[in-house]
Amino acid sequence: MTRYRFLCFGRRLRYTFGLGSLERPERMSKAARLRELLARPQPTLLVGAHNGLTAKLAEEAGFDAVWAGGFEITAARAMPDASVLTMAEHLEVTSQINDATELPVVADCDNGFGNAINVMRLV
Numbered sequence: 001m002t003r004y005r006f007l008c009f010g011r012r013l014r015y016t017f018g019l020g021s022l023e024r025p026e027r028m029s030k031a032a033r034l035r036e037l038l039a040r041p042q043p044t045l046l047v048g049a050h051n052g053l054t055a056k057l058a059e060e061a062g063f064d065a066v067w068a069g070g071f072e073i074t075a076a077r078a079m080p081d082a083s084v085l086t087m088a089e090h091l092e093v094t095s096q097i098n099d100a101t102e103l104p105v106v107a108d109c110d111n112g113f114g115n116a117i118n119v120m121r122l123v
Helices: 030-039 052-061 070-076 087-100 116-122
Strands: 002-008 011-018 046-048 065-069 105-108
Touching: 030 065, 046 052, 052 065, 052 087, 065 070, 065 087, 070 087, 087 105
Parallel strands: 046 065, 065 105
Antiparallel strands: 002 011
């Protein structure tokens, strides 16, 4: 069977064609889609999002993926990018971003929220 990828209503789906008929689509996981994007030779276009709405706008604008970084999330709360958000606050917003879009989300947890144990807990 040959696999073809289509962009359908802003969502990437993988369809399997067999014997001339369209079978049920199987959706690629976000992790698999991100690996595919990063493996291609051309640049991957990511855009920063600070909430679910901006993630959805990024999807509608045609970006490849969303960047959920500390700067965007803290700036949306009118706070300095000085690691003042807690791990729970950052994770809550990143989860909302992930739920709002079909695009892969790269979560930039740049300060790690403590030592290696905290990083393992966050991931």
